[in-house]
Amino acid sequence: MADLLPGYNVVTKLGDGARSAVYEVIHVATGKLYTLKRVTREANEDDRFLQQAINEFNVSQRLNHPTLRRSIELFKTRRLFKLVQVRVLMEFVDGLSLDRRRPDRLDELLTLFIQIAEGLGAMHQAGFLHTDIKPTNVIVAADGAIKIIDFGQSCPIGHRKPRIQGTPDYIAPEQVERRSLSQQTDVFNLGATLYWALTGQTYPTLITRHGRTRGTVASSAKPPPAPLDLDPTLPPALSRLVMACCAYDREVRPRDMAEVRGRLSALLPVAQRLADQASRQKSEPAAVPDVSTPTTALPPTSDDSLDYSAISEIINPHHSPERRSGPETPS
Structure with missing residues (x-):
């Protein structure tokens, strides 16, 4: 994967999305870490995914705030005058x-x-x-x-x-x-x-x-x-x-x-105040139950957590759930 982008080596793959993959990459000359999003065109209807990547870069170029991720550079690949790949080099976010x-x-x-x-x-x-x-x-x-x-x-x-x-x-x-x-x-x-x-x-x-x-x-x-x-x-x-x-x-x-x-x-x-109160209550020793009194066990609760990364755009019925192998996933 060293040739994914000249001058950069892949550290790890962070995730997959609709026609896209996100990587943590390192700049060989400086040792600085970046995030690289790569979007590929596999069918005619994939043009919108390429345009979204371009839009992400263009909008990011107009923004300047520490809470907003910066895009560094945009790379487009064309074959027979048709756009087939977009790569966006972005600020690496450790979290x-x-x-x-x-x-x-x-x-x-x-x-x-x-x-x-x-x-x-x-x-x-x-x-x-x-x-x-x-x-x-x-x-x-x-x-x-x-x-x-x-x-x-x-x-x-x-x-x-x-x-x-x-x-x-x-x-x-x-x-x-x-x-x-x-x-x-x-x-x-x-x-x-x-x-x-x-x-x-x-x-x-x-x-x-x-x-x-x-x-x-x-x-x-x-x-x-x-x-x-x-x-x-x-x-x-x-x-x-x-x-x-x-x-x-x-x-x-x-x-x-x-x-x-x-x-x-x-x-x-x-x-x-509420958080401090909750923290004190958690640190207090639990009361010892009276062993002479029968206790009723509560039924286990189900895990209601959901994976919201499974759908990033509701008009895409072929979208597959993203694999979360790192700190973030593309959408």
Whole structure:
């Protein structure tokens, strides 16, 4: 694999996606590590995957924020005047995706989402939306710093896409209904991601990860459970914020990432007290049960964790689940 890109050697393969593979590579001359995404064209309908890789590079070139992954260089390969391969050399991110490194402490989790909101706010200031925020597109370093990745579905603010794009369980209503997209679209995606991070369950979006339409939230007789309904220990104000972010009506959602960041920051002192209290309770010795009193064993709980990397674009019925062999996977 030394010739995957001249001057670079492959350290390891990080993952596979739709017509793509992601590698950790080292620059031979300097010893510096990078990430290389390689997208290949195998059929006529694969052109969109190549264009997404090109779009990721072009959008990244317009961004400058420590929470947003940088793209370094774009390489195109043509045969008989047809584009057959795209390689994007990117900043190497040493960490694990949020679905694999979710903080246990509430204050640390909110700090992480404040960083996400800051990064998305920087994108919006540059005139772009991410439109695919989800746990697998947020890389968390060991020190808690985050990096937002994968700008393949990014678009200008106000854009209306010709087809449905997004990830089930995180996709906003206007993405499903192919309306114009706004900053509140990213607010919804972030809110759905925070809903999962707080509850371990996914928000009932209009399309599930199985491609099944659930109907509009507005027409649902029973509203979705709020985070507070699923975990009574959460601050009510945090639960209200999440549900506002996930509102079907964009006018109900926070107007921008600055508002999201401000409301999350205001909750940090409460979150820290709750996290400290939970930590003290865990450190206290458990009460010794009275052996003379029969106890009833609780049934084991099932593992409700799900692999959200299995679907990166709902209009691609041939998409296969990505293999997670490293800190990140392509989408």
